[in-house]
Amino acid sequence: MIKTKTLYLVLVVIFYILPFGVEAQEESALNAVSATITNKSGDALEGVHILASKSRNRAVTNENGSFSIKVQVKDILVLTRLGYERMVVYIDNGSLESESIVLKQWGVIEPQEDTNIALGSMPFERITGSVERITGEELNDFPTAFTREALAGRLSGLQTSYNNGSTVAESFGNSIRGQGVGQLFVDGIPSVDIVLTPAEIDDVVIAKDYGSSFMYGTLGAPGAIIVNTKHGLPGGRLFRFKSRTGVRTPTFLPNTMNAQDYARNYNIALSNDGLSPIYTQSDIDDYTNGTNPVMNPNNDYYEDFANGISTYTHLTGDFSGGNEDVQYFSHLGYYTTDGIENVGEGRKLTRLRLNNNVQIKFGNTGHVNVGIGGSFNKRNEPRLNANSAFNTMYNYPANAIPYKINDTIFGRTQEFGTNLLVDLANGNIMEDERRDAFARIGLDLDLSEVTEGLTLKGLVGMYTLNVLSSFLDLRPHTAEPVFTPNGDGTYETSFREFSPEKISFNFSKLGDRVDRSQYIQANLHYNRDFSKNHKVIADVFFTNQKLTGSQLQQNTIYRNIGLRANYLLNEKYVLEGKLLNSPIRQLSQDERDKINYDAGIAWLLHKESFLDSADWLNFLKFRANFGVQSRPVSQFFISEHQYGSSGAGTFGVFRGETAGAGGSNRVFTASDLVTPKQEYLSVGLDFQMFNSKVNGQLNYFNIRNYDQITVASNLYAIIPSNYTPLMSYGDSRRRGVDANISYNNKIGDFAYKLGVNAMYNVSYNTLSNSITYPRGEEQRNAIGNQGGRIIGLQAAGIFQNDAEIASATPQLFGEVKPGDIRYVDFNNDGVIDEKDYHEVGKSPRVSFGLNYMMQYKNWSFSIHGDGVLGGKYVEQLNWNRGINDYTQELANSWPVSNSLPRLTTLSNSNNYRTSSFWLKDASYFNVRSIMVAYSLPQNLLKDIGVKEFSLSGSVKNPFVISSNKERFMPSRNKGYSEHPVLKAFELGIQVSF
Structure with missing residues (x-):
């Protein structure tokens, strides 16, 4: 086998030699050709750039969409314009085949394409x-x-x-x-x-x-x-x-209490629990005044560590071209960014990206497609990853630890073991390099001399990923200060040591990763029009993918053999059938031999006679397909042993041992398991209307996943979990609709496109490893109900005093006090317990996207966003977190208001459980990006050899529209327990020659 590095170098040489041999010019007399360029709606397109490849002449269409250009007898015109796909027009005998050219607009249906x-x-x-x-x-x-x-x-x-x-x-x-x-x-x-x-x-x-x-x-x-x-x-x-350069800042950071506010509210929580306060007024004064930063620190973690601005630069260069026989494309990209931490060396990433494609035509029988590329990534950062750092900021109260006790000692405690100043600026440093590379060679061979319409297609590819990680181990002196009071109001300071000295090591390996993927595909393709009314496309496929790597317990192979046939009758009716053997190698031979199938139809309604008079309709296709396909399972070996005490019920060999740590041994085969399957029904319409201005589709889908392999432990309550068998048991469904519609129009110099898409989908639990509740509690069952239900208690406000508690239905979730949540007796049995759980809400079912693009003369503008409509989620942000930090919102806890229950330092099993009290609206709309750009007029550029010169300004994630201002709604944990999503402000420049 050819070494990866050798193959890579050979192909790189090919890529950079070929372009210099494909630009030979033919000297001949020049002819003038003229044409008019429009879009599919018939609108004249001004500002289309036309390049004659061989004569090297340029032209730009006028306000009527017309142009004239001098070309050679055999030449090639390349047409480009913003909002339209690049087009190639061939000149033969010094003339155009047609004086009317139609450019393809983004998002417009092309039935024959x-x-x-x-x-x-x-x-x-x-x-x-x-x-x-x-x-x-x-x-x-x-x-x-x-x-x-x-x-x-x-x-x-x-x-x-x-x-x-x-x-x-x-x-x-x-x-x-x-x-x-x-x-x-x-x-x-x-x-x-x-x-x-x-x-x-x-x-x-x-x-x-x-x-x-x-x-x-x-x-x-x-x-x-x-x-x-x-x-x-x-x-x-x-x-x-x-070139793009920008800065990034967090979209959202939590609003947490400072030390004095935390101390006051924590004292209130202790009092609510019947305990004595631990913070004195002197402590609170010291937090406020900052007079004793070691004993009474007042930290603002977000200001101290995450108040920086991340900068980034993204540079790309594309080089492409060719002639009728050879076309090439080469991309080189450089990307660098840093982190938002404002201490230490911070986080830095550098990425170099290379991608090359070349297509070579040989004779009249076919062509070769070769691709090679990859990327090199180098990352330096503190070993404390960014998500862990922000989780620490969120959970640590402002008075948790002093950053430094003196010039040489950093603070930490047994409860709070992470000192962010140490871990972000003075602790371990991690460095890793990620190198990935790919290479592929494809062959398309025309076999029409053997059989008309027959083509042989082959593709061989490989992908490699190497990750090399190392770290520098730095251990600063850390200790917990212990204060012993003296009789005169002073105190003695001693230390509980954690890391008594600073020890430095050279970079050591943290762990390497090596992944490999090898792929081969062969396709015998048949495409034949027997007559105007009978057209056939057929394919016979073979594919084989092999995955190896350090992250896998075993090599994985996916092999497919299949047949696809597509028949077009009378240019209106499509019949399609597919057969595929896609074995799951871990199952028995009988299961591996099974055949998957799919059948589909399409009806081109716009070609029917009863729609001849519908001038507003350009294209309308009804389509439907139904099939059954096997689903993959987790990797395992067939007919092997499973060792281990947990009895997780998975296939595999546990570290190659012959006995588990707990002494439990299991032996089984896959003979009783059947292939997990998916049944898929899809029905839809594709349409184009009003002179191609309106394009879209509407779909209904019904998906069933069944015979899913699982450990059905709830069926065998009396069997030890170590011996629970695997079963082909799971069965679930998903149904929904999705649709998109776009409207594009041109009014004089103003052109725009508005697109809307949406999806409604809901899952159903037909059979699963779930508890089946007895009669009278059926509302709690997952099986037989929709997925995404929120099961909990119905809240009826907050108890205000002991009298209300005494007169209310007993709640069996621990001691109830004033300030606790009051619940409804759903089943009317005289007590409130788990039997009163029922559906109190649903997660969102509707997602959508909005996209708007416009162009006025040389200006362009776009805005994109997505979101969800309806639905609820359970807000656990202000559930009890022990001695952890408090958000400012907790200051409104009862009795200040009834928006939150009483503060507590204990695990309050009455309040902190799923109920309607904690439900919040999950709807939001996230503006993902806004961009404005200006391109210099083509008339100014064409004489200086520049095809395009544009400037742009953009913003990413500028704001979210929602009813919840305390969360970044598209990803609610970001900014709290995870690194926040960032907003970006960017300037860019693009030049084409």
Whole structure:
């Protein structure tokens, strides 16, 4: 096998040699050609830039969309304009085939255009599933280096979440119809993440159901994200340089009490519990005056440690071009950022990104597609990760510990063991390097000489990830001061040592990670029009993916063999069928041999005679598909032993031992387990109306996941958990609708596009490892009910005095005092206990996105946002946290107001449990990004060889609209127990040559 490094170097040389051989010019007489450029709605497009590849001449359309340019006898025109996809027009015999050219607008349906779906592409009008597509140019108006984030709110059925808000570990998650993302493909190769920036992307396709994702097999069952990187176009070279620089600050930080307010309220809590206060007035005065910072510290953690501003710079350079035989694209990106901590060296991340594509045509029989790239990431930060640091700030009261006791000793206690000044500025430092690389070679071979319409397609790819981590161990002198009072009001100070001296080590390895993915795909593709009324597309697939790595207990292999056939009858009716063997290798041979299936139909209604008179209708497709697909399971070995005392009920070998720590041994095989399966029904409409100004789709989906492998422990209450068997038992459903609609229009120099998308989805628990409650308590059952229900007690205010408590229905959750929550006897049995639990609310069911883009002459503006409508969540922010910090909101606790129950230092089992008292509105709308840009007029640029020069200003996460001002609603823990999400202010410049 060729070494990865050798292959990488060879392909890099190919990429950087080929471009210099593809620009040979043909000298010939120049001819003038003229044409008019419009969009699909028929609007004339002013300001379209036209480049003649071989004559090197340039032109710009006038207000009527017309242009004239001198070209060679055989030439290539490249057409570009903001809001439209780049287009190539060939000149033959010195003339254009048509004097009317239509540019494709972003987001407008093109029925005949091939759209990427699982393991191939197909004309949009013949796809029987729900797919949505967005171009990389559209994503570029989002100020981010992360493609997953740029997708937020842009496509229906796709939700984007904040995973990690730390600047040096920033990450985002996507989910399709509430099921996650089953398969992610980048240029045909499976990937675990989208490491690409929007600048590298040609388009992203969301394959939401089996009509579009089925052939990916078990991993594609929840849906797929299909990413295609940019490639060169015939028609000369293009160099695009982009620079973005910005600053970031937290969107939200908690408003916590200072030391004196905390002391006063903690004394109140002690008094409520019948205990004596521990803070004297002298203590409170010292907190206020700052006269004794060691005994009575008053820390403001957010001001002291997180008041910095994070700066970042993102530079990208794209180099692309080619001719009819060779096209190439090369991307080089540099990204650097620091953290918001304002002590020590802080957090720093540097990323270098390389991506190269080349397509080579050989003869008339096919072409080769080669790709190579990767990234190098270097991160330095305190070993205390950013989430842990902010969790400490939130939980530690302002008087927890002094940062320093004297010039050489740092403070800490047994209760509060983290000194942020130590861990952020004077403690361990971690450094890691992440290196990932990919390489792929694809072959498309035309076999029409053997059989008309036959093509052989092959693809081989590999991906590697190496993470090398090390740390510098620094141990400053830490101790807890102990104060012994003297009779005269003074005190003696002694120390309880924790780390008595500072010990420094060189960088030591913390742990390395090595992952490998190898992928091969072969596809025999048949595309034939037997007549105008009979057209067939068929594919036979073979794929094999092997995963190895230090994070895996075993190597994992996914192998698929499948058949797909698509038949178009009378140019109006589509029939599609798919068969796939996608074995789960851990199960028995009988289970591995089973076949998955899917069937789909599509009806092109706009071509029917009864809609001939509907001039307002451009395109209308009804589609439906139904299928059954196997689902993956956790990794394990078949017919092996499970050792260990916990009896978790999973397959696998526990560290290779022959006996568990607890002495319990289990032996079983997979012979009694069947393949977990997903049943998927999807029905929808794709439409285009009013001269292509309105585009959209509407979908209904019904998903069933059954035979899920689980440990059904609640079925075997009398069997020791160590011997609870695995079963094919789980069964759940998810139903919903998603839709999107966009309206684009042009009025003189003003063009705009407004897009709205939304999804409603709800899950149902049909069968699971859940407790079944007896008659009279059925309302508590998960099985047989919708998911997302909030089960709790109905609150009826707060007890004001002992008389109210005495006259109320007894509450059996511990001692009840004035200031405690009063509950309703739901089942009317004379007591309030767990039997009174019932549904008190539901989590949000509706998510949505709003997108607006406009252009006026050389100005452009865009705004994007997403959110949820309706639903509740349980606010646990102000539940008892022992001696931990208090938010300012707790100052309103009873008896100041009835908005919160009484303060307590104990674990109050009456108050701090799920009830309607703690429910809050979960609705919000998060403005994700706003951007304004100005491009210099083309008439000023064309004579100096510059294709584009633009300036931009943008802001990310500027504000959230919600009824809750105490939370960052899109991710409620961010800023409290986790690093906050950041807002960004950015300036950018883009130049193209």
